[in-house]
Amino acid sequence: MPEKRFRTPAGQRILAAAEELFYDRGITAVGVDLIAEHSGLTKRTLYNQFGSKDHLVSAYLTERDRRWRSLVHDTVDACDDPVAAVTAPFDALRAWSRTNTRGCAFINALAELPDPAHPAHRIAADQKHWLLNLFRKLAAAAGCAQPATLATRLLVLHEGALATQPLALDTLPESTRLARSLVRASLRNGGPEGTHR
Amino acid sequence: MPEKRFRTPAGQRILAAAEELFYDRGITAVGVDLIAEHSGLTKRTLYNQFGSKDHLVSAYLTERDRRWRSLVHDTVDACDDPVAAVTAPFDALRAWSRTNTRGCAFINALAELPDPAHPAHRIAADQKHWLLNLFRKLAAAAGCAQPATLATRLLVLHEGALATQPLALDTLPESTRLARSLVRASLRNGGPEGTHR
DNA sequence: CGCAAAGTACACTGATCTGTGAACCACCCA
DNA sequence: TGGGTGGTTCACAGATCAGTGTACTTTGCG
Numbered sequence: 384m385p386e387k388r389f390r391t392p393a394g395q396r397i398l399a400a401a402e403e404l405f406y407d408r409g410i411t412a413v414g415v416d417l418i419a420e421h422s423g424l425t426k427r428t429l430y431n432q433f434g435s436k437d438h439l440v441s442a443y444l445t446e447r448d449r450r451w452r453s454l455v456h457d458t459v460d461a462c463d464d465p466v467a468a469v470t471a472p473f474d475a476l477r478a479w480s481r482t483n484t485r486g487c488a489f490i491n492a493l494a495e496l497p498d499p500a501h502p503a504h505r506i507a508a509d510q511k512h513w514l515l516n517l518f519r520k521l522a523a524a525a526g527c528a529q530p531a532t533l534a535t536r537l538l539v540l541h542e543g544a545l546a547t548q549p550l551a552l553d554t555l556p557e558s559t560r561l562a563r564s565l566v567r568a569s570l571r572n573g574g575p576e577g578t579h580r
Numbered sequence: 581m582p583e584k585r586f587r588t589p590a591g592q593r594i595l596a597a598a599e600e601l602f603y604d605r606g607i608t609a610v611g612v613d614l615i616a617e618h619s620g621l622t623k624r625t626l627y628n629q630f631g632s633k634d635h636l637v638s639a640y641l642t643e644r645d646r647r648w649r650s651l652v653h654d655t656v657d658a659c660d661d662p663v664a665a666v667t668a669p670f671d672a673l674r675a676w677s678r679t680n681t682r683g684c685a686f687i688n689a690l691a692e693l694p695d696p697a698h699p700a701h702r703i704a705a706d707q708k709h710w711l712l713n714l715f716r717k718l719a720a721a722a723g724c725a726q727p728a729t730l731a732t733r734l735l736v737l738h739e740g741a742l743a744t745q746p747l748a749l750d751t752l753p754e755s756t757r758l759a760r761s762l763v764r765a766s767l768r769n770g771g772p773e774g775t776h777r
Numbered sequence: 778c779g780c781a782a783a784g785t786a787c788a789c790t791g792a793t794c795t796g797t798g799a800a801c802c803a804c805c806c807a
Numbered sequence: 808t809g810g811g812t813g814g815t816t817c818a819c820a821g822a823t824c825a826g827t828g829t830a831c832t833t834t835g836c837g
Contacts (some may be wrong), residue, residue, distance in 0.1 A: 393784070409692050411608040414824060426826085428784055436825065490683065491691035493746050495606050497682065511747050535754045543740025549690050550708050557732045565758075590814070611794060623796085625814055633795065778837100785832070793824070802815075807808100 394432040397422045401443050406488050410440055410495050440492070441502045447488050448510050454479060455517070465525040469566045472514065472541060473559040486549045487542070514538060527569040537562055591629040594619045598640050603685050607637055607692050637689070638699045644685050645707050651676060652714070662722040666763045669711065669738060670756040683746045684739070711735060724766040734759055 390398065400422035404413045415436055419426040433439040458475040462468035485491070489507035496503050518534035527533050544558035587595065597619035601610045612633055616623040630636040655672040659665035682688070686704035693700050715731035724730050741755035 391783070408694050409608070411606070411692065412694070415826085416824085425785055425787095427786085430826065431784080485694065486687065486691065487743070490687065490743055490746075494683065494688035494691045495608065497605050497609070508747050511744065511749065515749070532754065535749075535751060536758050538749075539740035539744065539751050539755045539758075540736055541740070542743045543736035543738070546684070546687055546739045546743035547708065547736065549687075550705050552708065552712070552732075552735075554732060554736050557729065558736045561733050561736075561762075588813070612796085613794085622815060624816080627796070628813080780837085781835095783832100783834080786830090788828090790827080791825095794822080795820105796822105797820075798818090800816085803813090805810105805812085807810095 393424050393428050397424055397429050401439055405443050444506045469521040469525050470562045487545045533569050590621050590625050594626050598636055602640050641703045666718040666722050667759045684742045730766050
């Protein structure tokens, strides 16, 4: 059962418990017994619903990705100014970080699951490509010069702020400021500074 | 045995095997039996030398930190231009990435070891603080305006390039270009762009 | 009523994990 | 020559892990 569109209420509760535990304590460190216990359901139900721990891990990452994209879309849509919309993912990250302080779930998952054949790799790669592409589209829509280059820079800033988050260095505000200034600069002159040569 | 200054040859070989396996496959996923087998030594020797897997993990991170700092120091020292020296860690990262393609070992370790009491947390936090402070000192030495703010931005770019490395997006070149342009901008006018307000 | 789907209770398998005990061996050096 | 240090061999303990088999109960619905 690689994917499942409609999940039973018990399946949803198990997935919710898995999301919390996997993110907070790490995927390998959390056993299926613990997930069953935290969800109030039985291990048998877990296996009836998800088939294996690997499939549950995939469902965890897929669901988290869905929630994150939904938040970013909402934040972008709430911007009436197309220039402000370019850095809307940074605003979404600020809100997201209030309840998620253990860094990026996908980077963390890749750290624990080095096998490139594991579905987690595709999910993680897809998410970052999606964000890169979103930055590019938003930059182009705002009339930024060289949207591809700008998008790469914004992605690096975004991931850098996210990666340093567990270290409590409070890098997000400065990253956001720099991101906004890069967008402004790409509107003022014919391209972001430092691109020539 | 929390630290050990002088290690026996067998201890060095075990540590070398542990470094490779922990980084490539993840800490939790690698057992002590596998490390013993890869090093050609016995599990008994491993425990005689390191006492526990946790201590071996600490030794792994400490040794990796030492090698990375050594590379950065050498790269900085090889710069005759103090302005180029500010972004020398990005050049060091380029060389480092040729053989280390699984991202930051410390971020990865934090993902697997969520317990803040684990020594890995202190080692990882120390490393990032060290790099942030190095950026600050190099920026000040080069005459950059607002070296603290610049250092934070450079650290975010550095960590962003490192975090996205396993995703094969090739973000390091663009991160390095942007880092250099930020340094240049902080020399030209009274501070990096976008800092006012 | 009768059936099927969803979930429970619980024992259990086989593998793997960290860590230990104890006897033994090779080498170096006083 | 005789310890002492460093390493080996190998069995083993105790815990935990993913995953299964089976019989039972509940609930909703035709």
